Amino acid sequence: MKIAILGAGNLGLSIAKGLIVNNAFTTLYLSKRKVDNIKDYEEYSKVSVTSDNLEAVNNSDILIFAVQPTQLEGILEEIKDVLTDKHVLISTVTGFKIPRIEAIVGEDQFIIRSMPNTAIAVGKSMTCLCSNKKGEKRIAIAEAIFNRLGSSIIIPENKMQAATVICASGVAFWMRLIRATTQGAVQLGFDAKEAQELSMQTCLGAASLLIESGKHPEEEIDKVTTPRGCTIEGLNEMEHNGLSSSLIQGIQASFKKINSISDQ
Numbered sequence: 001m002k003i004a005i006l007g008a009g010n011l012g013l014s015i016a017k018g019l020i021v022n023n024a025f026t027t028l029y030l031s032k033r034k035v036d037n038i039k040d041y042e043e044y045s046k047v048s049v050t051s052d053n054l055e056a057v058n059n060s061d062i063l064i065f066a067v068q069p070t071q072l073e074g075i076l077e078e079i080k081d082v083l084t085d086k087h088v089l090i091s092t093v094t095g096f097k098i099p100r101i102e103a104i105v106g107e108d109q110f111i112i113r114s115m116p117n118t119a120i121a122v123g124k125s126m127t128c129l130c131s132n133k134k135g136e137k138r139i140a141i142a143e144a145i146f147n148r149l150g151s152s153i154i155i156p157e158n159k160m161q162a163a164t165v166i167c168a169s170g171v172a173f174w175m176r177l178i179r180a181t182t183q184g185a186v187q188l189g190f191d192a193k194e195a196q197e198l199s200m201q202t203c204l205g206a207a208s209l210l211i212e213s214g215k216h217p218e219e220e221i222d223k224v225t226t227p228r229g230c231t232i233e234g235l236n237e238m239e240h241n242g243l244s245s246s247l248i249q250g251i252q253a254s255f256k257k258i259n260s261i262s263d264q
């Protein structure tokens with residue numbers, strides 16, 4: 001696959017790393033206005049770095065847009081006249097809806113919206129996808145790309161904002177939980193490095209248990225909470241202090257914010 005990432009910033013470079021590590025492209029163009037700090041990527045075979053979006057588009061089939069929401073319109077205007085039937089447009093841009101993309105490039109383009117997260121850099125992104133009518137014919141290509149770099153599901157476009165909060169912002173939420181449990185471990189006597197290792201691996205183990213067994217979290221919690229034991233003591237104290245409620249309220253606040261900044 002000949003892929004271009006237009007907007008090689010935090011997310012764009014995370015996608016690039018995932019593609020490079022997984023050898024998941026034929027050629028890869030990375031575009032950015034100022035390319036000095038991404039020139040190193042040209043050391044990888046078949047990777048080109050450019051500030052010329054038209055060069056990237058003309059030499060690629062799959063166009064992944066990873067610019068800020070206020071930058072997408074300009075870049076679509078810039079490249080729309082060189083789009084051909086070979087191009088599949090994949091936008092990762094938050095809150096920029098398909099009808100607005102179609103209004104710029106036309107309905108007759110294969111348009112896909114994708115919401116990955118930064119774990120794509122290590123091939124572990126949970127990515128949600130949706131498309132315009134024409135894009136339904138090419139969404140399998142997007143699934144193939146994002147399944148190489150984690151897992152993907154197809155959802156209706158009206159759930160993309162919610163998916164952004166749970167999956168994209170979600171990485172930051174889980175990081176904070178890992179940091180908090182690390183701090184707890186330090187207080188119990190582990191040094192910082194050991195504490196983070198214990199916290200990360202336990203988090204990975206808990207998620208893996210659910211992924212591999214398909215079970216509900218409470219079923220696994222029941223196996224850990226010895227009657228009158230330390231686990232239920234700690235868990236109940238966390239809940240008295242609003243653990244679940246605080247997380248749900250944070251998710252709601254994040255969702256309210258994304259709806260306030262997205263196009264209608």
Ligand SMILES: NC(=O)C1=CN([C@@H]2O[C@H](COP(=O)(O)OP(=O)(O)OC[C@H]3O[C@@H](n4cnc5c(N)ncnc54)[C@H](O)[C@@H]3O)[C@@H](O)[C@H]2O)C=CC1
Pocket residue numbers: 006007008009010011012031032033034053066067068069071074075092093094115116117118168169
């Ligand atoms: N950072 C994240 O975890 C996630 C971000 N997103 C969405 O992805 C998009 C990108 O986010 P970030 O990577 O965090 O932003 P960023 O600001 O780090 O990256 C945007 C990049 O686009 C470049 N750029 C700006 N105008 C350009 C143009 N005309 N041509 C080529 N490159 C141009 C900038 O120089 C910058 O490197 C946003 O719309 C964001 O909402 C979606 C999911 C997760």
Ligand SMILES: O=C(O)[C@@H]1CCC=N1
Pocket residue numbers: 094164168169
């Ligand atoms: O925080 C944000 O607004 C963007 C969207 C999801 C991740 N970063």
